[in-house]
Each structure stands twice: as structure tokens, then as C-alpha cells.
Amino acid sequence: MPGMRWVITKEVEKLIPGGNNTAVVRVNAEVCPHCGERLYSKEAITLFEHIRLQLANGDVAGFLPVGQTYKVAG
Ligand SMILES: [Zn+2]
Numbered sequence: 001m002p003g004m005r006w007v008i009t010k011e012v013e014k015l016i017p018g019g020n021n022t023a024v025v026r027v028n029a030e031v032c033p034h035c036g037e038r039l040y041s042k043e044a045i046t047l048f049e050h051i052r053l054q055l056a057n058g059d060v061a062g063f064l065p066v067g068q069t070y071k072v073a074g
Pocket residue numbers: 001002032033034035036037
């Protein structure tokens with residue numbers, strides 16, 4: 001990106017790892033149409049950090065499971 005301030009705002013899915021788990025959250029981000037770089041609001045970054053802590057603490061009762069992640073041996 002840097003320099004140009006020509007970005008579009010759109011809803012994106014952000015993957016948030018915490019502990020051994022990962023959560024996905026949909027937020028609005030400013031996206032650079034050239035390189036795809038995403039800029040998040042302060043609120044979004046605070047939300048990510050909150051979710052990361054919840055994951056790390058196993059506090060996932062409010063989250064919806066969407067499948068398993070498997071590690072392939074070998
Ligand atoms: Zn860019």
C-alpha cells in the first residue's frame with residue numbers, strides 16, 4: 001500500500017489463532033485494491049485481541065464450531 005489512500009471498505013474474514021485453536025470473524029476492513037493489504041479499525045483490532053484471549057483460555061461457549069482442523073502426519 002503505503003502512500004496512496006485509495007482503499008475500498010469491505011467485509012472480510014479474519015482468521016484469529018489462539019492457543020491451539022483458530023476463530024474466524026467477519027469485520028469491515030479497508031482493503032488496498034492493488035496488493036490486497038487490509039487495514040483494520042482500532043475497534044476491530046481490540047476485538048481480535050479479545051477473541052484471541054478467549055481462544056487461549058478455552059472460553060469458546062459463545063463461538064460456533066465450523067469444522068475440525070487436522071494435522072497430516074508425515
Ligand atoms: Zn497496497
